[in-house]
Amino acid sequence: MSWSPAGPGMRLQAQMEYKDFYKALGVGRDATADEIKRAYRKLVRKYHPDVNTGPDGAGAEQKFKEIGEAYDVLSDPEKRAAYDQLGASWTEGQAFRPPPDWDAGFEFSGAGHPSDQPDQFGDLFRDLFSQRAAYDRGGQAGARVHVPGQDHHAKILVDLAEAYQGGSREFSLRKPELDAEGRITLRERAIRVTIPKGVRDGQHIRLAGQGAPGVGRGKPGDLYLEVALTAPAGFRIDGRDVYMELPLTPWEAALGARISVDTPSGKVDLRVPDHVQPGKKLRLKGRGIPGRPAGDLYGVVKIVIAPVETEKARKLYEEMARETRYDPRQKAGG
Amino acid sequence: MAARTSPDPECEIVTTLTLVELCRISGTTRDWVIELVDEGVLDPVGGGQTAWRFESSSITVIARVRRLQHDLCLNIPGAALVLSLADENARLRQHLSQAAGDAPGTPDP
Numbered sequence: 001m002s003w004s005p006a007g008p009g010m011r012l013q014a015q016m017e018y019k020d021f022y023k024a025l026g027v028g029r030d031a032t033a034d035e036i037k038r039a040y041r042k043l044v045r046k047y048h049p050d051v052n053t054g055p056d057g058a059g060a061e062q063k064f065k066e067i068g069e070a071y072d073v074l075s076d077p078e079k080r081a082a083y084d085q086l087g088a089s090w091t092e093g094q095a096f097r098p099p100p101d102w103d104a105g106f107e108f109s110g111a112g113h114p115s116d117q118p119d120q121f122g123d124l125f126r127d128l129f130s131q132r133a134a135y136d137r138g139g140q141a142g143a144r145v146h147v148p149g150q151d152h153h154a155k156i157l158v159d160l161a162e163a164y165q166g167g168s169r170e171f172s173l174r175k176p177e178l179d180a181e182g183r184i185t186l187r188e189r190a191i192r193v194t195i196p197k198g199v200r201d202g203q204h205i206r207l208a209g210q211g212a213p214g215v216g217r218g219k220p221g222d223l224y225l226e227v228a229l230t231a232p233a234g235f236r237i238d239g240r241d242v243y244m245e246l247p248l249t250p251w252e253a254a255l256g257a258r259i260s261v262d263t264p265s266g267k268v269d270l271r272v273p274d275h276v277q278p279g280k281k282l283r284l285k286g287r288g289i290p291g292r293p294a295g296d297l298y299g300v301v302k303i304v305i306a307p308v309e310t311e312k313a314r315k316l317y318e319e320m321a322r323e324t325r326y327d328p329r330q331k332a333g334g
Numbered sequence: 335m336a337a338r339t340s341p342d343p344e345c346e347i348v349t350t351l352t353l354v355e356l357c358r359i360s361g362t363t364r365d366w367v368i369e370l371v372d373e374g375v376l377d378p379v380g381g382g383q384t385a386w387r388f389e390s391s392s393i394t395v396i397a398r399v400r401r402l403q404h405d406l407c408l409n410i411p412g413a414a415l416v417l418s419l420a421d422e423n424a425r426l427r428q429h430l431s432q433a434a435g436d437a438p439g440t441p442d443p
Contacts (some may be wrong), residue, residue, distance in 0.1 A: 044405055050398045051420045151359055153393070194345040202391035204348040224348070224359060226394050236428065 021070035021083060029084070033075070040071040146216035155226045156205075158195055160237065163229055163289050164264045166197030171225075193225065198291040201229040201237055235264075240295025242288045243281070247304045248272060263287055263297055270299065278303045348390040353378075356388050360396040367396070375399060375414045 022029050025039045045051070047067060052060035073079040154173050162169070171193055174186045193205065204224045211221025231237050234245040242264065252259065256274035260267055265287055272282065281298040288295025308314050357364050368383065370376045376395060378386035395417070402413040 041406075048402070048405055050402050051416060051423075151361075153397070196345065196347050199347055202389075202394060204390040204393055205345050206348050208344050208346075222359075224393060236432065 018086075019066075019069070021074050024066045024070035025074065027074075031074075033077075036071070036074050040067065040075070043067045146218040147214060148218040149212035149214040149221035151221040152211040152223045153226065154223065155228055156193065157230050158199065158227050160229060160231050160235060160242070160264055162195050163199050164197070166195055166199075168192060168194045191223075195227075198240075198289055198294075199227050199229075200240060200289060200291075201227060203227050237289075240289040240291055240293075241298065242295060243298045243300055245302050246282060246299030247302050248276070249306055250303055253277070253301065253303050261299065265290075265297075276301050350379075350387040351390060351392065353383055353386050353388070356392055356396075360393055362396060362400075369410055370396070370399065370414075373410050373414045375410070375417065 022031070025031075025036060025043065027035055027039045031039070044064070044067060047060045047064040049061040049064055073083050152175075156171050169192070170190050172188055172190050174188050177185055177187050179185050191207070191210065193207070196205070199205070204226055207223040207225065209220045210223035213220045229237050231242075236243040244263065246261065248257075248259075251257075252272055253276050254274065256276075257272045259270055259272060261270050263284065268284060268287065270282065270284065276282070278301055280301045282301065284297040284299065286294045287297035306313070308317060351359070353364060353367060356362075357367055360367075367376065371378060371386075376388060376392050378388045378392075380386050398417060399410070399413045402408050402416055403410070406412075406416070408416065
């Protein structure tokens, strides 16, 4: 459970883990406001999820969230004072029960820092439903006011196989909501999504009417799902084109062969030309992600040396060594 | 498009978006999107603003630029530079992890 800055009305849950915000920013408890700001800016540059989009992205994102959380409290003198009052004897991750009414006597001005809005920090609020979290504006609605509901945004992970075949699957989305006391709670909802055949990485699927409800007779907003395609090991996706590892034996690579390959669209018989080198791409036209036009599938040659397990195999290799006299360290062309 | 009350909501791929649609979905202003186009961050097809058609991935690009602007206090050219470097970085990392995966040489089943 995390302590999400929620502005006015913020309460610690009854049982949670203590978080050392000073440690998160790498500063001492006596750090000045300037030192905290400098430490924060440095860490934000390092861990910003839009900068760290590689395979380590998820780790960076978690770290970024922690930094944001820490800075939100330590950059606000009121929150920092309240936090400091909890004492320094806690250690990171320790089960933590705050003293009753720990925040009594502190007047939270709330609007002082932009992070008081629930959408500023934390992957939950920003990446699941970016921009404006779903505030229930129904109570303010006058009898004749009709406002369309807001669009919502979320990201879904789709397998490469699903992009090839299309399909229908249930996704679980979490939506931040403010409860009656102004606390942020996450409400889960399951939604069935038809994944259209040929969907590409980065494309959006629109679910009409699945965003925030409208006010009055205003129609509900739409839900936009950003598709992130995930490739199995040995595969790489580039737009509609797909690259897959194509392991060959040395003799297949040297002599050429007719082989049968498992591709995302089923088994394919493939003719390997003779004398292919590792890294060479063999194109299977139109076997990439379906569409108009369909993408191509590339088999990227990888040569796998068959293990020398029998005496006969050893003899064959030795014979080849004797007969071919090929030296790969000489200039290419042999 | 009318909302449906059936348990399976209507799903459609958003292929291209007009400038007006993109602004509405992203909650941004027209001028700001035009700035992103001028900076080369967004690359619509079609000549002239009314004929512009944006890829739906532009929604994500806009969200990223906004976050970078807010979190790192960047202006648009700065955010554009970070985006292109981050994308290049991600591409290189992908190649690197593939190359590293090749190194140990997995036995042929």
